[in-house]
Structure formats: C-alpha cells, structure tokens
Amino acid sequence: MLQNKRILLIISGGIAAYKCLELLRLLREQGATVRCILTKSATEFITPLSVATLSGEKVYGDLFSLTDEYGMGHIKLSRDADLLVVVPATANILARMAQGIADDLATTVLLATNKKVMAVPSMNVRMWEHAATVSNIKTLQGRGVEILGPNCGAMACGEYGEGRMVEPTEILTAIRTHFSDNSRLNGLRALVTSGPTHEPIDPVRYIANRSSGKQGHAIASALVRLGAETTLVRGPTNEPDPDGAKVIRVETACEMLKACKNALPTDIAVCAAAVSDWRIKKETSQKIKKENAELTLSLKENPDILELLSQPGNERPRLVVGFAAETSDVAEKAISKRGKKGCDWIIGNDVSPKSGTFGGDTNQVHLVTETGSESWPKMSKLEVADLLVNRIADQFRPQAPTE
Ligand code: CTP
Numbered sequence: 001m002l003q004n005k006r007i008l009l010i011i012s013g014g015i016a017a018y019k020c021l022e023l024l025r026l027l028r029e030q031g032a033t034v035r036c037i038l039t040k041s042a043t044e045f046i047t048p049l050s051v052a053t054l055s056g057e058k059v060y061g062d063l064f065s066l067t068d069e070y071g072m073g074h075i076k077l078s079r080d081a082d083l084l085v086v087v088p089a090t091a092n093i094l095a096r097m098a099q100g101i102a103d104d105l106a107t108t109v110l111l112a113t114n115k116k117v118m119a120v121p122s123m124n125v126r127m128w129e130h131a132a133t134v135s136n137i138k139t140l141q142g143r144g145v146e147i148l149g150p151n152c153g154a155m156a157c158g159e160y161g162e163g164r165m166v167e168p169t170e171i172l173t174a175i176r177t178h179f180s181d182n183s184r185l186n187g188l189r190a191l192v193t194s195g196p197t198h199e200p201i202d203p204v205r206y207i208a209n210r211s212s213g214k215q216g217h218a219i220a221s222a223l224v225r226l227g228a229e230t231t232l233v234r235g236p237t238n239e240p241d242p243d244g245a246k247v248i249r250v251e252t253a254c255e256m257l258k259a260c261k262n263a264l265p266t267d268i269a270v271c272a273a274a275v276s277d278w279r280i281k282k283e284t285s286q287k288i289k290k291e292n293a294e295l296t297l298s299l300k301e302n303p304d305i306l307e308l309l310s311q312p313g314n315e316r317p318r319l320v321v322g323f324a325a326e327t328s329d330v331a332e333k334a335i336s337k338r339g340k341k342g343c344d345w346i347i348g349n350d351v352s353p354k355s356g357t358f359g360g361d362t363n364q365v366h367l368v369t370e371t372g373s374e375s376w377p378k379m380s381k382l383e384v385a386d387l388l389v390n391r392i393a394d395q396f397r398p399q400a401p402t403e
Contacts (some may be wrong), residue, residue, distance in 0.1 A: 007082035013041025016165040027100035078113035088122035098136035125161030185228035193273035195235035213237030216272030218385035253302035310342035
C-alpha cells in the first residue's frame, strides 16, 4: 500500500524511540522508502546503526555536516519526502516546533518543510497536561500538523495516564490512511451503531455490558475519512465523538432502533453496538427498596436492530454488516449468526475475558461474507476499522489493480 511513498521519520529522544524500529520495519514491509533523522538525544535511546540497518538508508543527525549541507541537505530531506512523521514527539520537540525554533537538523527540516507533518506525542502525563504543551499542541494543530494520540496507559516512568505513545501499528494505519484515496466513499451514506445500551431497572439502576464502543467509533471515523456521510448512533460510552460524523446519543435498545430507522436510507450499515438482548418488563418509576432478601426481575426481549435493518425492503442498506460477539467457536458461530440475522457480512470476534477485546485496543476478527470466511491477525481496533472500511469501499468502488 505504501509502494513508492517516501517517508521522513524524525526520531526525537524519548523512551518510546525504540518503538520506531518496529515502525520502520512495518513501513518498509509495505514498500515505503524511509529516511530517518535522529536528534542528539534520540541517539541516547537507539543507535544510528540499527536505524540505518532497518531503513537501508543513511541516517541523518548533524545540521553542520559539511558533506550533507553542501547540497542544502536540510531542504533536500524535506523536498524528497511525501510525509514527515515526528515519532516519538517529546514535549521538547513539540515546543520547538510550535515556536519555530530551528536549532538542530530535525527542527530545521520541520521549519523548512511545506509537506504534511504528523507528530506522535510521548511523554509523562503531567507534561502532556501542562498548559504549555496544551497550547503548543493547539498551535501545531492550527497549522495543520496531525497529532496522533497519545493513548492512556502505564508509562515507563511508572505513572499511569495519558501520554503513552500510540503503537506502531496504529501509526502505520494513520500513514496508510494519509496516502489512501480519501474520496472512495464520497456520495455514500453510512450508519454505524456503537457502544453498549443501558436498560433501566428503576431510576437509579440499569442493565449494561462491558462494550467500550472503541471498535464501532473507529469504524465510524474510518467511514468519515473515506468520505461517507456517516451517522453514528451510540450507546453510553466514554469514547470521544468522531470528527465529521453526525452523532446521535441513545441509552436503550429501543431508542437505538428508533434513531437507526430515522437515519435511513443509507447505503451502508455497520451494527457494532453490543445491544442488550433484554429489557425490564416493567420499569418502576421509584427506586426499588431493599425489602426482601431476594428480588426477581422479569425481562422481555429487545428488538434486534441488525435483523430489522437486514430485512428486504426499499430502505434496506445495500450492505449490512453485523458483529458476532462470541466466547467460543467464534468463526463457526459467526457463520451461523450471519444466516440467522440476514446481514451481508458479519465480523466474528472473541469477547471472552482472556481475549481482552471488550474495553481493549486490539481485536482478532473473522470476516464472514457471502463467499466464505477469513481470519485476520490480531491488530488494533483502528486497523480493523481501516481494513474493514477499505473492504466496504472495494464493494462499492473497486480500485483499479496497481501494476
Ligand atoms: N444486535 C442488534 N440488536 C440486538 C442484539 C444484537 O442489532 N438486540 C446486533 C449487534 O449489534 C451485532 C449482532 O446483532 O451486530 C450480533 O450481536 P451478538 O450480541 O453477537 O448476538 P445476539 O444477536 O445478541 O445473539 P446471542 O446473544 O445469542 O449471541
């Protein structure tokens, strides 16, 4: 996918610098030509030799190298690249970029470039939250720099929070998206459901499930990126609303169904929500008191949104994609669920606790279509979304084969 693409990696000095080696490998595997600039402090974390070996190119680092600068090396490095990626982007390099400081080769190239720049922040949570960094990020975004992440998680400094660099596979996805044809789904309408539903028991309690909405939200974002006019009907989740999608917030399965019906007609529907199969038969308007040692709740079945959207009729989306959340025999159960629901494709995924799918950032899925089933390797949910949406686009507008 990245054949003939020229990427300039600017590696700054953070502990996550070692992950650049994996990123380099992934980019080269996809056919990209990768040149690297290492800041002085980056060389404290990884060696120019390992970077040169993996990139198959000379590694740059010294602004005042007579041989390189003889031909205005810093200008050429930018001119020869299609995309610049600053990874990891430390608080320091982000600050220098925001201020237009050019005191080494990396920042000089960044100041001299007119190419697209992506920055992948990595730092301690307090540095990330510091007003100076917040303002620098805003400045850079205002100038068109794409900021990727950071994620929330455990950090090398022993703390926990936002500031952890996104994984190399996610950076690869963003780079591939940058180079993909972002108009493949132009003129098409898409509907996505995402997140769990909450079914009230009484005014203070509800039935829920462990869905985070990460996969559904990532699919909605990917559809927007390829140009589809996207409506996201989302149950209660902490995931931020994807930019560019029309977002409708619902709580219950019945509300989700109503919002989906209102969003029709669409060309594409992807039901990624973990809809509660049941709701309380008789919701009480008052809090249920702890009067007895036992309590029996009667449940009734919720409407099946995927099944209803898949029914033949004028408003049936041309492509309906469902998910199959299973805890065993995932591929087999996904195949039979596709038949039962009447959808076109189904994505089987393992949601047992050991898989870490619910709430996690990765997913290992089986795509079942009318022509058979295929297993995809474990990857980030962003990557699953990216691949799925490109497959959807293939269905509507096949790309001419490359030579
Ligand atoms: N789904 C739906 N409405 C429901 C239940 C499920 O739209 N009331 C959709 C989900 O969004 C998903 C697919 O149906 O795309 C399968 O959901 P899943 O939870 O795997 O299966 P169920 O249909 O609930 O069946 P079971 O719980 O028996 O596996």
